[in-house]
Amino acid sequence: MRAQATEFLRALRLHRENGAGAPVGDGTDAPRALRRAARRISGSLHTFQTLLDGDWSEAIRPELAWLSGTLALEHAYASRLDRLLQALHRLSGSASPVSPGYPDPPPPGLPAQQSADRGAPDRGALTVGAAKAGALLDRQLTLARTRAHSTALQALGSSRFHAVADKVAVLASDVPLAAGAAGADLRPLAAAAEDRLTDAVAALPLVTAGSPYNAAALIHGLSPDPSPHPQDTPWHQVRLLLRLHRYAREAVVGDDTPVGVRLLAAGEALDRHRDAAEAAAAAAQAARTPRIAPATAYALGVLHADQRHEVEAARYAFQHCWRKEPAATL
Amino acid sequence: MRAQATEFLRALRLHRENGAGAPVGDGTDAPRALRRAARRISGSLHTFQTLLDGDWSEAIRPELAWLSGTLALEHAYASRLDRLLQALHRLSGSASPVSPGYPDPPPPGLPAQQSADRGAPDRGALTVGAAKAGALLDRQLTLARTRAHSTALQALGSSRFHAVADKVAVLASDVPLAAGAAGADLRPLAAAAEDRLTDAVAALPLVTAGSPYNAAALIHGLSPDPSPHPQDTPWHQVRLLLRLHRYAREAVVGDDTPVGVRLLAAGEALDRHRDAAEAAAAAAQAARTPRIAPATAYALGVLHADQRHEVEAARYAFQHCWRKEPAATL
Numbered sequence: 179m180r181a182q183a184t185e186f187l188r189a190l191r192l193h194r195e196n197g198a199g200a201p202v203g204d205g206t207d208a209p210r211a212l213r214r215a216a217r218r219i220s221g222s223l224h225t226f227q228t229l230l231d232g233d234w235s236e237a238i239r240p241e242l243a244w245l246s247g248t249l250a251l252e253h254a255y256a257s258r259l260d261r262l263l264q265a266l267h268r269l270s271g272s273a274s275p276v277s278p279g280y281p282d283p284p285p286p287g288l289p290a291q292q293s294a295d296r297g298a299p300d301r302g303a304l305t306v307g308a309a310k311a312g313a314l315l316d317r318q319l320t321l322a323r324t325r326a327h328s329t330a331l332q333a334l335g336s337s338r339f340h341a342v343a344d345k346v347a348v349l350a351s352d353v354p355l356a357a358g359a360a361g362a363d364l365r366p367l368a369a370a371a372e373d374r375l376t377d378a379v380a381a382l383p384l385v386t387a388g389s390p391y392n393a394a395a396l397i398h399g400l401s402p403d404p405s406p407h408p409q410d411t412p413w414h415q416v417r418l419l420l421r422l423h424r425y426a427r428e429a430v431v432g433d434d435t436p437v438g439v440r441l442l443a444a445g446e447a448l449d450r451h452r453d454a455a456e457a458a459a460a461a462a463q464a465a466r467t468p469r470i471a472p473a474t475a476y477a478l479g480v481l482h483a484d485q486r487h488e489v490e491a492a493r494y495a496f497q498h499c500w501r502k503e504p505a506a507t508l
Numbered sequence: 509m510r511a512q513a514t515e516f517l518r519a520l521r522l523h524r525e526n527g528a529g530a531p532v533g534d535g536t537d538a539p540r541a542l543r544r545a546a547r548r549i550s551g552s553l554h555t556f557q558t559l560l561d562g563d564w565s566e567a568i569r570p571e572l573a574w575l576s577g578t579l580a581l582e583h584a585y586a587s588r589l590d591r592l593l594q595a596l597h598r599l600s601g602s603a604s605p606v607s608p609g610y611p612d613p614p615p616p617g618l619p620a621q622q623s624a625d626r627g628a629p630d631r632g633a634l635t636v637g638a639a640k641a642g643a644l645l646d647r648q649l650t651l652a653r654t655r656a657h658s659t660a661l662q663a664l665g666s667s668r669f670h671a672v673a674d675k676v677a678v679l680a681s682d683v684p685l686a687a688g689a690a691g692a693d694l695r696p697l698a699a700a701a702e703d704r705l706t707d708a709v710a711a712l713p714l715v716t717a718g719s720p721y722n723a724a725a726l727i728h729g730l731s732p733d734p735s736p737h738p739q740d741t742p743w744h745q746v747r748l749l750l751r752l753h754r755y756a757r758e759a760v761v762g763d764d765t766p767v768g769v770r771l772l773a774a775g776e777a778l779d780r781h782r783d784a785a786e787a788a789a790a791a792a793q794a795a796r797t798p799r800i801a802p803a804t805a806y807a808l809g810v811l812h813a814d815q816r817h818e819v820e821a822a823r824y825a826f827q828h829c830w831r832k833e834p835a836a837t838l
Contacts, residue, residue: 266730268723268727269726269727269728269729269730270728270729270730270731271727271728271731304730305730305731307730308730390720390721390821390824391720391721391817391818391820391821391824391825393598393814393817393821396599396810396814397598397599397601398599398600398601399599399810399814400596400599400600400634400635400637400638400807400810401600401601401635465802465803465806470802471802472795472800472801472802472804472805473795473805474802475802475803475805475806475809476795476805476806476808476809476812477730477809478806478809479805479806479807479808479809479810479811479812479813480726480729480730480809480810480812480813481809482806482809482810482813483809483810483812483813483814483817484723484726484729484813487721487723487813487817488721490721491720491721491723494720494721495721
């Protein structure tokens, strides 16, 4: 166990030193690496908590969650904006060059094509409503992103961060184990993590999700509630459990063994599920901006529905690859 | 041929006499039966035109098209409104009683549940935007329906209608054949109708349609063009060719032989495709009403996207049942 944890933490430490040493800007991916490392440690602490010193792990887990949460926001806002602007272009028929025949759209979930021209999006190809909706989302999400950037910078300079960093440094050299846990077998705890995942997947409405165009994801699309989609929660939960299972598996078999393509595809589908759900919520929220033009609101409505259908598509993709045998190619 | 045509027309004549005798109101389905009969004759004239007197069939075909077109509108507006109000309720999560678990939505394309309470829809369950959107659509489509009703009444009382009726009466007793067409084999012409259908289906983007959540149907969802969906045209065309094939098949094997479940399901999918496409267009058009509230426009945007996804779902359903063997149960 100690060896595995140290292995994780050595990587973190390296990144942390890079990150803390250099001025943390957009140019380096140090915050991202830090966030990933914090998430991994947090996951291992969760899965193997019975082997660890209880007080110590109770103390560090919320700190790691704070760190990874704070560092995640800036990237989340940026990619949400990318996703929404890309969708607006697709919905305006301007995402791909017009072909004389029947245009096959880009498969959903590909990296944003629009990223390159984010600075000067091709607004000429958009309708007034789509252009205004894009400008509104750009304004709102860029503001949120800028705030998240400042918050992340402040966090990385804070004494709270340095305290976490010190704790992690201790962890890297000496994992505080519970009494009698030294040399314990990690496999039962990793298996328990897998069982939690399997149980959560079994509770998902996979039959509905496997029936294309079931129209379930949009069922509260016109609800006044800003968070009208409790149906998303079990899917988000499975996403987290899938990640914990992957980390636990790495701790047992080592991270040199590549993750099965099935787990990878399932995880990607759930990431897409989460991204689309949040993008849909952002479109709905933008539509509540006072004094917007009807054309803007209409475009945001189309955009919201489109992203909720992406949510549904991601569920379909998840159940599809989950049922596949690990050997299948994707 | 004559026997088959007479068979069709006897039914028409009966309905026509009912329809012309009684005051044609909403209570009777005489206009509907008339429309169907006119459509069938028109279809037979089209398929078997080389066997018929050219001048005569050139003269009657536009008149039959005018009649069936005029009679179809009232019903089309009524069912479009039903479809849109039902969708608004579904999108507000109020179409089915709220279940504690994961609500499975009603399968798309079922008869409108809302028909019963069209007079007093359950607006309390809708959000402000959805309720306003519903009221706007109700106003616009009820007005259109009332106009269509008047136009149909006028048409049925017009001398133009009586001229068509007289021609059809002649047809029922004596089909004006082309020289040398008496006793000709209908099968090659029916086969040609089937070939036209097969060719048109082969030209459809069935690979795209068969891949769920391809997002193709909404690709011009934000276009300013009121008819932004040329991609729908080949599907509408296949719908018409499928109908012609069915009529031609009936003329050859008789209408006692039940239509294969595959043809029936394919036809229903294409009807749904047409209905959803027109409903989506109606939602988009309502959103262009001046001075509507942003919340109304937003709801109409969600509704438009929802119906375009129904279009996509109908394409998926079509390719799915088209590829099935005729023996398969549906």
